Amino acid sequence: MSTMPDRLSRACASRGLRLSIGMFMLCAGLIQSPYARAADSPPSRGLSAQTSTASVARGVDRIAIVAPAHDRLSAAIAAELQALGFATSWRPRPDAFSIDGSALIVVARQESALAAVRARVTDGHVQVWIADRVTNKTVLRVVAPAGDAMDLEALALRTVELLRASLLEASLPDAAPGEVPITAEIERKAKFVRPRSKFAPPERAVAPELSQPGFRLSIAPRLSWSPGGLSLAGGLDLGLGWMLNDRWGAVLFTSVSLLDGAVERGAGRATLDTTVAGAKVRLQPLGRAYRWVPSVALGFAAVSVTSRAEATAPLQAQRVSAWTAAPQAEVGIAYRINSRVRLRADAGAGLLLAPVSLRFAGEEVATWGRPFVFVALGADVGWYY
Numbered sequence: 001m002s003t004m005p006d007r008l009s010r011a012c013a014s015r016g017l018r019l020s021i022g023m024f025m026l027c028a029g030l031i032q033s034p035y036a037r038a039a040d041s042p043p044s045r046g047l048s049a050q051t052s053t054a055s056v057a058r059g060v061d062r063i064a065i066v067a068p069a070h071d072r073l074s075a076a077i078a079a080e081l082q083a084l085g086f087a088t089s090w091r092p093r094p095d096a097f098s099i100d101g102s103a104l105i106v107v108a109r110q111e112s113a114l115a116a117v118r119a120r121v122t123d124g125h126v127q128v129w130i131a132d133r134v135t136n137k138t139v140l141r142v143v144a145p146a147g148d149a150m151d152l153e154a155l156a157l158r159t160v161e162l163l164r165a166s167l168l169e170a171s172l173p174d175a176a177p178g179e180v181p182i183t184a185e186i187e188r189k190a191k192f193v194r195p196r197s198k199f200a201p202p203e204r205a206v207a208p209e210l211s212q213p214g215f216r217l218s219i220a221p222r223l224s225w226s227p228g229g230l231s232l233a234g235g236l237d238l239g240l241g242w243m244l245n246d247r248w249g250a251v252l253f254t255s256v257s258l259l260d261g262a263v264e265r266g267a268g269r270a271t272l273d274t275t276v277a278g279a280k281v282r283l284q285p286l287g288r289a290y291r292w293v294p295s296v297a298l299g300f301a302a303v304s305v306t307s308r309a310e311a312t313a314p315l316q317a318q319r320v321s322a323w324t325a326a327p328q329a330e331v332g333i334a335y336r337i338n339s340r341v342r343l344r345a346d347a348g349a350g351l352l353l354a355p356v357s358l359r360f361a362g363e364e365v366a367t368w369g370r371p372f373v374f375v376a377l378g379a380d381v382g383w384y385y
Contacts, residue, residue, distance in 0.1 A: 061185055063163070064113035065090040066099055066129075073119050073126070076156035084160070085189045089113060097122075101138035104131035114180045115166075119143070119159055128159050132166045133180040139166065151338065154290070157246070216241035220346070220378020222255055228367030230272055230358075234259030237376050246287040251280050251297070260308075261368065267360040272368055273306040280328075293334040293342070300327050305356050305368070324354040326369065340382050347375045 063081050067074035069092035078088045089111045093099075097120050099107065108116035108131050118129040126143040143158050167186065170178060218239035225232050235255045243249040253276075260271040280299025287293075306321040330348025337343065352369030359365065 061085065061189060062087045062089055062111065062113040064088075064108050064111040064116040066093070066104060066107055066116055066118040067096045068092055068094055071096075073121065073152050073155060076152045077117060077119060077159050080153075080156045080160045081163075099129075101129050101131060101140060104129050105133065105138055107131070108133055114186065115163060117159065117163060119155075126155055126159075128162060130163055130166055132163070132178075134167055134178045134186065135169050136176070136178045137166060137169070151291075151336070154336075157287070214243050214383050216243055216249070216251075216380045216382040218251075218253075218344070218378060218380035220344070220376040222374055222376040224261075224274070224372055224374040226261075226368040226370070226372040228355075228370070229263050230261035230366050230368050231263070232259075233257060233261035233272070233274065235274070237378065239380070241282065241380070241382075243382065247284050249282045249284075251282055251299075253278060253280065253299070253301075263358060263366040265360055265365050268310050270307055270309040270358050270360070270366070272356065272358065272366075273308070274368075275304040276301045276326075278302060278328075280330075291336055293336060295332045295334065297330045297332070297346075297348075298327075299329075301325065301350070303352060303369075307356075307358055309360075322354075322356070324352050324356070324369070326350040326352045326372075334380070341379065342382070343379050345375070345377050347373070349373045 063086050065074050065078050065088055067090065074090065078090060081088050091111075096118060099118060104116045104118055108114070114133050116131045120127050128141045128143050129138070130141070131138045139162075141162055143155055143162070216239075218237070218241065220237045222235045222237045223232055224235065235257045237253060237255045239251050239253040241249050241251040255274075255276040257273045257275060260273045262269060262271045264270075278299050278301025280297045282295050282297040284293050284295045303324050303326050304321065305324065306319070308319050328348055328350030330346050332344055332346035334342040334344035349371050350369075351371045355370040356368045357364050358367070
């Protein structure tokens with residue numbers, strides 16, 4: 001027969017066991033509840049923003065492409081973004097062209113991307129939606145007219161320029177913080193540097209990243225003339241250009257004479273052969289996205305001149321050669337047939353540092369090079385990668 005203290009001890013022990021089990025289940029429920037909520041109901045706005053920002057911090061350079069499978073324009077846009085160093089995510093979806101701006105930002109969050117892009121050719125133009133989480137902005141733009149001769153590479157480049165312009169707004173002094181923070185990686189790839197306070201200490205300048213380098217080969221017949229008495233001269237221009245990006249380039253060039261300038265007097269006839277070789281820096285202010293691409297260039301060349309004479313008796317003819325140099329400037333316009341081949345026209349002027357003088361029996365009959373002008377019509381071919 002149990003005594004009262006024994007029954008009281010067993011009751012306390014049983015109650016303590018039940019209390020311990022209850023506390024254990026309560027702790028387990030507290031630990032499990034966040035995962036249960038995540039599985040059964042959507043997370044709160046705050047949790048979603050934190051998780052999305054953390055994901056973008058790991059893949060800060062990702063751009064989401066929204067398009068159906070095998071869309072050529074979207075493939076060209078992805079290639080342009082990758083050339084700038086951005087990563088791209090493209091999950092083909094048949095309903096891509098029905099996604100509007102409000103849904104596009106959701107896609108960007110789902111892909112942990114800093115922005116999402118959707119481009120579509122419709123009604124004779126290209127419609128571009130850009131949802132930018134860096135500036136918290138969604139925009140719709142008409143990029144360019146579309147037609148049978150639509151250049152997908154040019155349209156893709158202009159679409160990417162729109163995205164970069166949107167990202168540029170984050171560098172404004174009064175820009176509000178976006179859903180995705182600006183990082184040095186985004187700034188570098190979008191090619192802008194945040195403005196510094198005038199009170200900030202000077203910092204070392206960082207050269208912008210250059211994109212899409214490539215070679216260009218050019219060939220063009222050339223006519224040149226100088227107001228010194230010689231007739232028009234003709235030649236052939238050859239050039240090898242290294243395009244640092246879509247605007248700046250350096251060109252090595254040479255011009256060989258095919259038709260010499262000539263002067264004729266009673267004492268005889270003389271011709272002047274000129275060969276030019278040099279280098280120049282070329283700027284395409286509008287880039288290469290347009291059908292018509294203007295350019296300007298400054299250069300310096302070495303010039304070889306050779307005069308040949310046919311003299312009447314009793315004078316004797318001489319052949320004289322010399323080297324001199326000439327700075328020159330030119331303007332040009334190119335018509336882009338496709339992404340690689342362009343027709344172009346250039347016109348320029350130069351000034352020989354040591355002018356050329358032709359003489360018969362000590363009498364000057366012609367000069368050349370102070371100044372000289374030229375025009376060239378030809379083509380160039382480029383390889384970008």
